[in-house]
Amino acid sequence: MPEPTTLSYLVVAALLFVMGTVGVMVRRNPLIMFMCIELMLNAVNLSFVALARELTDINGQSIVFFVLVVAAAEVVVGLGIIVAIMRNRSSLSADDMAELAG
């Protein structure tokens, strides 16, 4: 049975990235849009790890480690902003956040 090649990992990661992109474009709930950003980050992480294996280079895995940390910080700040916005509004939809003035 053939082993999965690096190309197949990269194609699967590209599929995951595109699903995240389409999700950000289609959904209007900011929470779901955040989850779609997580999908894109995971796709990039997967391609980093696949290329680290292909090139036998540990630096790819180190980068993924830092991406994980930054993603955690990003989610914390983003959810804080969503909670602060929800104080003033009743519905949670990206269309209601169109104006700049709070």
Add this chain to the structure above:
Amino acid sequence: MELIVFVLASAMMLIGAFGVITRRNPVHAALSLVLTLFGVAVHFVALEAYFLAAVQIIVYAGAIVVLFLFVIMLLGVDKAEDLQTEPLVAQRWLAGIAGLGLLGLLVIAVSRGVEMLTTRAEGLATSAEGASGDANIQQLARSVFGDYVVAFELTSILLVVAVVGTVMLARRRVPGEA
């Protein structure tokens, strides 16, 4: 064997991603996200990045998704969203076309670029090279705490700034206080 693991993990990942972008209830979308993250963790194990697989489960599936669920419950938005009405005309069609175009470009780019992957670095501790189970962790630790120790210290500052900023954002302002 590896092909079966690859196909199953990819199916988990893509079904979960499809669930995230199509489920109407945000709680269901968050649970689909867990499925995707587990699929990526299985890929990490298959690619012999054992430490990252563990961190993926603990940080992503453990912490980030729980944070999402907390906010969903806290805000009380766990009711189903109406996905039938389309506020912007043809937005979904355009998003689908843009997604297909992006997928085509990415697949062409990686399939052409993968032929150029000829350079090899100093080597990765894999089972093919007779490394033991925790060789990957030792190698990653040498990289993170050696080559990237400044970046590692900076991430601690980033996390402190994120925590303080979130506390300031989510704080309820007391009237009369500046």
